[in-house]
Amino acid sequence: MTPEISTTASMEVHFSAEERCLRHVRLSIVSFIMVMTENRDLASRVAMSAAELVENAVKYATSPKVVFRLVAKIVDGAAVVRLETENDARAEMVDSVQRIVEDVGRGDGMDAYLRFVRAVPEQSINASQLGLARIRFEGQMDLQAEIQGQRVRLIANSVPTRTHIEAA
């Protein structure tokens, strides 16, 4: 029996809710996932998902305490990635985030994304619900929301994805 080859890497970043952090988070995650998996497609999907989650956290944070976590595990050549953000939010956002996550989870990923895309004209100009649907469709990650008081934790889990994919 071949022994299981397993690798785990993680990062946790505590940062202030500032826009200038966003690009650094995205680019550092591209590097992180590329070094670990050599799969550019996966790195792009995870970095986009992380950037959208962190954007949400920065946009709706009511305190400077924003936390981002990434755990990537490779078991027998398949990578599984878990992303988390935590932030305090206004009561109305806390109420709506669970509803949005449930809506994003309905149907398959493309159905959900197209539903949110088609709703764009009905949304206020600065609404950001599209980002969570994009995580599910383009990021190929499932979403969960955990609420404790005013503290919102958004979690995204990837499906197992083969590592070491050479660029086309």
Add this chain to the structure above:
Amino acid sequence: MSSQLSFQGTTGRDFKATVTPGGEGVWRIDCHGTIDQTDASTSVQPVLMQLHEELVQSGINRVEVDLAAVEYMNSSGLKGFIAWFLAAEYSNGGPRYAIELVYDPKKTWQAVSLTVMEKVAPRAVKVRAMREAA
């Protein structure tokens, strides 16, 4: 004569689009840079909706939008483009001009999130992969 649109990103004027009215009813828009501000749609969407009005007024047949050189666009920036595509599809009783989106198939976000725009605005938007340099 070309004109230039630019949008603020998280590190400055990070996104630029050069609009070139061409002959034979075809305009060209070459885009490059990054859109990653949390409220990008508040600047992108009004500019693109104004552009839509200009395109309708000009009576053109087609606009070619080259997004292949765009490094990244967040969902807020995409939302601004989607609003334009839907306006082109449904306003004025149906498409008055076609939008041809050119994307880089090696960029995952473009290959996934831009190509589905044909499903969203099937009469107005056509998507094609960029041609490789020889």
